[in-house]
Amino acid sequence: MGDIINIYSDIPVNWSVSKLKYFSSIYTGNSLNDAEKNKFSNDEDGLEGRIYISSKDINVHNNSCNYDTDIIIPYNETKYKLAPLGSSLLCIEGGSAGKKLTFTKQEVCFVNKLACFTGEDSESSKFIYYYLQSDGFKVQFNSSLSGLIGGVSLTNLNDFQVPIPQKQTQIRIAEFLDKKTAEIDAIIEKKENLLLLLEEKKKAIINEAVTKGINPNAPMKDSGIEWIGEIPEHWEVKPLGYLGSCQNGVSKGGDYFGEGHPFVNYGDIYKNYELPTTVEGLAKSSEEDREAYSVLYGDVFFTRTSETIEEIGIASTCLKTIENAVFSGFTIRFRPYSLEELYPEYSKYFFRSNYIRVSLVKEMNLVTRASLSQTLLKSLKVILPPYEEQKSIVLYFQNKFQTIDKAKEKIDVQINKLKEYRQSLISEAVTGKIDI
Numbered sequence: 001m002g003d004i005i006n007i008y009s010d011i012p013v014n015w016s017v018s019k020l021k022y023f024s025s026i027y028t029g030n031s032l033n034d035a036e037k038n039k040f041s042n043d044e045d046g047l048e049g050r051i052y053i054s055s056k057d058i059n060v061h062n063n064s065c066n067y068d069t070d071i072i073i074p075y076n077e078t079k080y081k082l083a084p085l086g087s088s089l090l091c092i093e094g095g096s097a098g099k100k101l102t103f104t105k106q107e108v109c110f111v112n113k114l115a116c117f118t119g120e121d122s123e124s125s126k127f128i129y130y131y132l133q134s135d136g137f138k139v140q141f142n143s144s145l146s147g148l149i150g151g152v153s154l155t156n157l158n159d160f161q162v163p164i165p166q167k168q169t170q171i172r173i174a175e176f177l178d179k180k181t182a183e184i185d186a187i188i189e190k191k192e193n194l195l196l197l198l199e200e201k202k203k204a205i206i207n208e209a210v211t212k213g214i215n216p217n218a219p220m221k222d223s224g225i226e227w228i229g230e231i232p233e234h235w236e237v238k239p240l241g242y243l244g245s246c247q248n249g250v251s252k253g254g255d256y257f258g259e260g261h262p263f264v265n266y267g268d269i270y271k272n273y274e275l276p277t278t279v280e281g282l283a284k285s286s287e288e289d290r291e292a293y294s295v296l297y298g299d300v301f302f303t304r305t306s307e308t309i310e311e312i313g314i315a316s317t318c319l320k321t322i323e324n325a326v327f328s329g330f331t332i333r334f335r336p337y338s339l340e341e342l343y344p345e346y347s348k349y350f351f352r353s354n355y356i357r358v359s360l361v362k363e364m365n366l367v368t369r370a371s372l373s374q375t376l377l378k379s380l381k382v383i384l385p386p387y388e389e390q391k392s393i394v395l396y397f398q399n400k401f402q403t404i405d406k407a408k409e410k411i412d413v414q415i416n417k418l419k420e421y422r423q424s425l426i427s428e429a430v431t432g433k434i435d436i
Helices: 002-007 034-040 122-131 135-144 154-158 167-212 266-270 287-292 344-350 354-363 374-379 387-429
Strands: 016-019 025-028 050-053 088-091 101-103 108-110 114-118 161-164 220-222 230-232 236-239 244-248 257-264 281-283 300-303 315-317 331-336 381-384
Touching: 002 135, 025 154, 088 122, 101 122, 114 122, 122 161, 122 167, 135 161, 135 387, 167 230, 167 344, 167 354, 167 387, 244 374, 266 300, 266 315, 315 344, 331 374, 344 387, 354 374
Parallel strands: 050 108
Antiparallel strands: 016 161, 025 114, 088 101, 088 114, 220 230, 236 381, 244 331, 257 281, 300 315, 300 331
């Protein structure tokens, strides 16, 4: 009981603290192989059964779920686990572990990366849903993450501690949070939509400049790329493999990570045009590892593998060498042969452009997991302005994006404050610190 007191020492006197397994049933779903996916694909109208939910169907921003999926598990298939109506599905493995959560609006089958949490009745199930979003749960979850891709076992989840109020209090807390979080989420959604519009405007400017240039009077020529059309006459088109080398990242077991030297992970690349100069990841890399998987100024990193093709080939450019760093095996490093041919600050924008996304998606096939190969990456056609013009385009971007970036920063601050308020409200409510 000592650990329980350490986590929930300040709760109302009439509340109790229990292990989660005594308050909720917890189990993971079923993974489907290619044959099963083909068998259950919803190719026929009117196919009856239960939809199959994967982690990609859950929206991390607002806990919503896409129920319009392509896979239907027929009712007579009894070996596939069900999440009842009104239960919580939480991603417990991978980059979205502990972040993707939804409260089911219908009975569904679900992937093994998701854990289902169900209380003894609808009231306790809804209270569990909010508990899974609380600070107390997140502390326990994050301290239990392990493995190369990060995950929490059912054994650990079962032993998590949960504060339990009386039934009527659970109902009041759930009703209060339903109302308040809906109000906050509506405001956040409007601001996030505005951010998307600003980002799309930024991407449109980038895509136009890196394929057509910034001089409207420049003579043009056919690019040889059907869907691009003409490019400035003095620009070149070269395969990426002619401009530099490619290297997959380090792939090791879970014990390799958590301490040691800097480790650039998938999220560092996926979330940023420019690689962060300080990364949170650590790895017990050897001197040979740090030589083979180094992270140097001018390097461009691409996400290599994911569940969805949309998350593949996202690029981030290193604009400051990270000493003694290595990078994730789920990514590929492109290292230019010459930084006088490819200006790193230009790479930051070019490799994040829609042109790159469309080029890679056109050539990639989605099987069980989307994957970007070095062969495909090396064949990517790079539209290359002269070096000095690359620098001019970067200055053009910097001037154009000042107003957009300032507006985005302001909105980001507002969204973060709203999310902090939402988080605080949930955490205080499920621990009895708000008189409801």
